[in-house]
Amino acid sequence: MRSLFAVASRPEIVSLAGGMPNVGALPMDTLGALMSEIVTRHGGTALQYGSAQGDPGLREQICEVMSLEGIDADPDDILVTVGSQQALDLVTRIFVNPGDAVVTEGPTYVTALGVFAAHQAHVVQVGMDRAGVVPEDLAETFARLAAEGRPAKLFYTVPTFQNPMGVTLSSGRRHQILDVCRRAGVLVLEDNPYGLLHYSSEPMRALRADDPDGVVYLGSFSKTLAPGLRVGWALAPAEVRRKLVLAAESAMLSHSTFAQLTVDRYLRTQPWQAQLGEFRSMYRARRDAMLQSLAAYMPQDVSWTIPDGGFFVWVTLPDGLDSKAMLPHALAARVAYVPGTGFYSDGRGRRHVRLSFSFPSPDDIRDGVRRLAEVVGEQERLRDALGCAPTPTKRFMSNSIHLS
Amino acid sequence: MRSLFAVASRPEIVSLAGGMPNVGALPMDTLGALMSEIVTRHGGTALQYGSAQGDPGLREQICEVMSLEGIDADPDDILVTVGSQQALDLVTRIFVNPGDAVVTEGPTYVTALGVFAAHQAHVVQVGMDRAGVVPEDLAETFARLAAEGRPAKLFYTVPTFQNPMGVTLSSGRRHQILDVCRRAGVLVLEDNPYGLLHYSSEPMRALRADDPDGVVYLGSFSKTLAPGLRVGWALAPAEVRRKLVLAAESAMLSHSTFAQLTVDRYLRTQPWQAQLGEFRSMYRARRDAMLQSLAAYMPQDVSWTIPDGGFFVWVTLPDGLDSKAMLPHALAARVAYVPGTGFYSDGRGRRHVRLSFSFPSPDDIRDGVRRLAEVVGEQERLRDALGCAPTPTKRFMSNSIHLS
Numbered sequence: 001m002r003s004l005f006a007v008a009s010r011p012e013i014v015s016l017a018g019g020m021p022n023v024g025a026l027p028m029d030t031l032g033a034l035m036s037e038i039v040t041r042h043g044g045t046a047l048q049y050g051s052a053q054g055d056p057g058l059r060e061q062i063c064e065v066m067s068l069e070g071i072d073a074d075p076d077d078i079l080v081t082v083g084s085q086q087a088l089d090l091v092t093r094i095f096v097n098p099g100d101a102v103v104t105e106g107p108t109y110v111t112a113l114g115v116f117a118a119h120q121a122h123v124v125q126v127g128m129d130r131a132g133v134v135p136e137d138l139a140e141t142f143a144r145l146a147a148e149g150r151p152a153k154l155f156y157t158v159p160t161f162q163n164p165m166g167v168t169l170s171s172g173r174r175h176q177i178l179d180v181c182r183r184a185g186v187l188v189l190e191d192n193p194y195g196l197l198h199y200s201s202e203p204m205r206a207l208r209a210d211d212p213d214g215v216v217y218l219g220s221f222s223k224t225l226a227p228g229l230r231v232g233w234a235l236a237p238a239e240v241r242r243k244l245v246l247a248a249e250s251a252m253l254s255h256s257t258f259a260q261l262t263v264d265r266y267l268r269t270q271p272w273q274a275q276l277g278e279f280r281s282m283y284r285a286r287r288d289a290m291l292q293s294l295a296a297y298m299p300q301d302v303s304w305t306i307p308d309g310g311f312f313v314w315v316t317l318p319d320g321l322d323s324k325a326m327l328p329h330a331l332a333a334r335v336a337y338v339p340g341t342g343f344y345s346d347g348r349g350r351r352h353v354r355l356s357f358s359f360p361s362p363d364d365i366r367d368g369v370r371r372l373a374e375v376v377g378e379q380e381r382l383r384d385a386l387g388c389a390p391t392p393t394k395r396f397m398s399n400s401i402h403l404s
Numbered sequence: 405m406r407s408l409f410a411v412a413s414r415p416e417i418v419s420l421a422g423g424m425p426n427v428g429a430l431p432m433d434t435l436g437a438l439m440s441e442i443v444t445r446h447g448g449t450a451l452q453y454g455s456a457q458g459d460p461g462l463r464e465q466i467c468e469v470m471s472l473e474g475i476d477a478d479p480d481d482i483l484v485t486v487g488s489q490q491a492l493d494l495v496t497r498i499f500v501n502p503g504d505a506v507v508t509e510g511p512t513y514v515t516a517l518g519v520f521a522a523h524q525a526h527v528v529q530v531g532m533d534r535a536g537v538v539p540e541d542l543a544e545t546f547a548r549l550a551a552e553g554r555p556a557k558l559f560y561t562v563p564t565f566q567n568p569m570g571v572t573l574s575s576g577r578r579h580q581i582l583d584v585c586r587r588a589g590v591l592v593l594e595d596n597p598y599g600l601l602h603y604s605s606e607p608m609r610a611l612r613a614d615d616p617d618g619v620v621y622l623g624s625f626s627k628t629l630a631p632g633l634r635v636g637w638a639l640a641p642a643e644v645r646r647k648l649v650l651a652a653e654s655a656m657l658s659h660s661t662f663a664q665l666t667v668d669r670y671l672r673t674q675p676w677q678a679q680l681g682e683f684r685s686m687y688r689a690r691r692d693a694m695l696q697s698l699a700a701y702m703p704q705d706v707s708w709t710i711p712d713g714g715f716f717v718w719v720t721l722p723d724g725l726d727s728k729a730m731l732p733h734a735l736a737a738r739v740a741y742v743p744g745t746g747f748y749s750d751g752r753g754r755r756h757v758r759l760s761f762s763f764p765s766p767d768d769i770r771d772g773v774r775r776l777a778e779v780v781g782e783q784e785r786l787r788d789a790l791g792c793a794p795t796p797t798k799r800f801m802s803n804s805i806h807l808s
Contacts (some may be wrong), residue, residue: 028443031443031447033440035436035440045632111653116652226451228451228452228661247522251489252634348467
């Protein structure tokens with residue numbers, strides 16, 4: 001995926017691959033002035049070591065941010081981390097020994113799979129439909145793992161505007177999922193970077209809002225402010241939080257005080273909810289450009305999800321097409337995406353494509369989708385001509401026949 | 405130690421405990437202007453995600469910094485980390501499985517012991533004299549561990565202005581230590597946060613300068629610029645570096661681009677070597693205040709190291725005194741230090757005290773050392789009166805006798 005992103009960053013290519021936020025929309029002058037003031041007026045603190053748990057003032061502000069999603073939290077139960085990625089790593093480090101089972105959605109966030117693999121977890125993925133993960137399937141998976149003698153240690157979920165599917169766990173299922181986890185004694189790891197980028201009127205209520213003891217919640221300012229500051233957090237039950245603080249101290253001593261004060265002052269002095277509203281309008285317009293282009297250009301038998309927030313659309317290709325084998329053709333046609341296989345631990349996902357609409361302009365999105373639609377159409381014609389899917393193996397067989 | 409630092413931060417106490425740099429000496433207006441310019445002119449990059457390995461321009465600058473200590477490095481072999489603490493954690497994560505032996509100096513940096521403990525390493529500490537670790541003792545330790553069937557995985561060393569002893573591995577021993585490690589096939593982990601804070605004319609040549617394949621070098625801007633940016637690095641042989649980059653990606657995705665650009669622009673546009681010269685003068689004056697006060701106030705049978713750079717003096721108390729038991733008395737006398745036991749994994753160090761002179765002013769240092777000298781004198785009188793050392797156990801016995 002690293003080499004894909006390298007190719008995708010070439011200027012002639014429209015990248016629908018990476019999930020970068022459009023930080024260019026931020027008020028840079030305001031941020032620059034705010035940072036300058038922090039250093040000139042509070043440099044002795046801002047540039048010094050801080051506490052391993054994170055700045056107390058920022059932790060109070062984080063509680064206010066989370067209250068928008070129905071969470072009632074104590075600043076004492078928050079650990080500030082280097083993006084929510086570090087929180088994910090630390091939680092995994094604490095709970096998962098080599099061979100332990102971790103259950104995730106299938107598909108799921110690619111770098112979460114990377115973290116679980118780094119800790120040698122046994123990852124089991126539970127399928128989703130367009131209302132999120134299916135409670136009965138989750139319960140069955142927990143029961144099977146327990147029967148196999150390795151009960152799940154964690155259930156990792158991105159319930160709202162999921163990466164990569166763009167779908168949201170429905171309100172009706174949220175209590176069922178919490179029930180299933182509680183009964184199985186499995187800790188929920190709720191990763192929620194996109195929750196406040198909702199395109200309908202109200203944010204979803206977080207899972208953590210209804211189960212303070214059974215959920216570790218991961219939040220981030222990477223999508224609501226800027227990833228370049230690397231400020232995220234974990235909200236955890238007190239005994240888990242204590243372990244997380246010790247693990248964070250061992251992993252980095254303390255987070256950047258300067259970065260934390262920057263976020264703190266931004267939240268205290270700037271109209272951040274209005275800025276969030278602007279982000280929502282901008283990303284909604286980009287989503288609309290993507291959905292309209294998909295409808296306008298894609299062949300009949302291609303389908304996709306309709307995200308109500310966040311950055312991603314999940315496309316299902318026609319039977320017999322292979323998103324991984326198709327990628328070089330797409331790059332040659334100057335459009336990039338992430339093949340669905342990246343979001344599974346077992347090679348599934350070949351018929352799927354993740355498209356991101358967060359970074360390119362609406363015009364680029366339209367160009368990119370049109371190019372991709374042409375590639376898909378071409379692959380369909382190839383498939384029909386050969387009478388088989390143009391997967392690498394089969395193409396190799398065809399070549400062999402041709403060469404012989 | 406956390407509760408010690410909480411008490412030590414009270415305003416009435418002179419803290420000779422923490423090893424914080426004196427960031428107040430930085431040109432805050434210049435730094436504020438520089439940061440503001442980075443955001444207003446390059447915000448789209450500075451506030452975005454970066455690469456897991458770190459900013460290429462900064463990695464070039466880091467090579468220039470390291471060249472002052474004789475290191476010839478390729479920017480490709482550098483990973484930028486969240487302070488050198490994260491580098492220490494990632495190297496340990498890669499090389500150390502539970503039960504593996506890690507050899508360190510005795511005493512050594514307390515948080516390194518924390519990292520090794522978090523990874524369930526078997527820590528073995530090799531004694532030091534005033535010219536650093538003794539090569540023969542190191543060779544014997546490697547041989548013994550190999551004979552026990554668990555050869556050492558790493559030798560962790562702070563060779564220059566060591567934390568906590570303040571001593572420096574002599575030039576004569578440096579090649580011997582590298583030889584011993586090479587013959588035993590043990591990777592050297594050279595942690596060098598203080599190397600450029602030398603009080604004599606020239607910096608020491610780094611171990612890494614003479615063994616690019618056998619040494620992983622950890623550097624940091626926490627003491628030469630500011631810890632609040634959390635920018636450190638690892639320089640490693642290519643195959644180790646590749647693993648480190650993957651581990652860093654899993655641990656945090658990428659470091660703060662903004663923090664990296666701040667350090668990069670500071671090095672490119674500001675007179676950082678002149679600033680380092682000012683730091684050296686300031687810290688040398690503080691060291692002198694500490695050494696003069698120790699000579700003026702301490703009882704005859706107290707001894708200490710004479711650091712030629714860095715932040716620390718290591719004090720040896722008279723026979724029969726216990727630095728841990730003495731700490732509450734010192735805090736009552738309004739002076740704080742770190743008891744030597746914190747720097748050993750096995751409870752040794754009771755006759756030792758680490759004093760830091762980096763943060764308090766020379767006047768505070770003099771006051772602090774005078775207060776400490778009075779406490780030491782009082783402990784000696786107590787010892788002589790009781791005919792035994794006032795350790796917690798013995799004090800309890802004395803109290804019992806008194807109460808009965």
